[in-house]
Amino acid sequence: MLRKVDKHSGVPAYLQIVNMIKSEILLGNLQKGSQLSSIRELQQIFDVNINTVLKALEKLKSEGYIEAEQGVGYFVKKDFDVDKKIIEIIKTCVAKLKDNSIDYYTAILIFEEVWKNE
Amino acid sequence: MLRKVDKHSGVPAYLQIVNMIKSEILLGNLQKGSQLSSIRELQQIFDVNINTVLKALEKLKSEGYIEAEQGVGYFVKKDFDVDKKIIEIIKTCVAKLKDNSIDYYTAILIFEEVWKNE
């Protein structure tokens, strides 16, 4: 789901955009060959300057995820599919956490710490 | 666990420091009243400039997590303990993901996307 960038998160906007688009590809919402929205549409969706969108697309291009066609648009180039099982594991975990009224920030903090400790 | 800041992650160093210290408090490794390492020690641990440590401590102070004593040190002020159950849920999830050889970056991407979608 592409959505407004969080300008107070501390994470640079262009990286948030990179991550959101990667997630779309990861989850299969954007498949190989799909055309992205135009730069100027993305600019509105993310609510940032056109140069910020460009920087994000440039990074995705350099990593091989998308490619550009002059005058036409950007297209998904690489299709990495994550095992459905992985998504299920995470969905189950997220559901449990939400059941316990944990907020996203706390969850991520613990997730990161647990990941890097064990 | 306090560790070197990742200078290529895109997340500002001072925020990484804030998060690491918060995690320590969250997980109970730093309890109410505990003294933090000195600024100059933290500077070495995180491998950043002293002003960057200071910025992080300033933020933690403004959020009420720690307090300073001139000439003595910084101390943990607030003790928010997360239910052990939550930690277990996340530990279990992380273990499963690692069993499936998922890398941290991918895991976080999916986690964030799943969290914000459902």
Add this chain to the structure above:
DNA sequence: TATACTGTTATATAATTATATAACACTAGA
């Protein structure tokens, strides 16, 4: 009291990130 630790304040500089704005170039379709 002297000293070696603490935290505190300050200034200058550089790199990165984001904005505003404009103009140019390619493509598809009327």
Add this chain to the structure above:
DNA sequence: TCTAGTGTTATATAATTATATAACAGTATA
């Protein structure tokens, strides 16, 4: 061919983040 949509390139400016460096001030202890 014209036009409206694409991507592309460029310049100037501002805000944020991080560094280097120095000096000052409080505290505890030998």
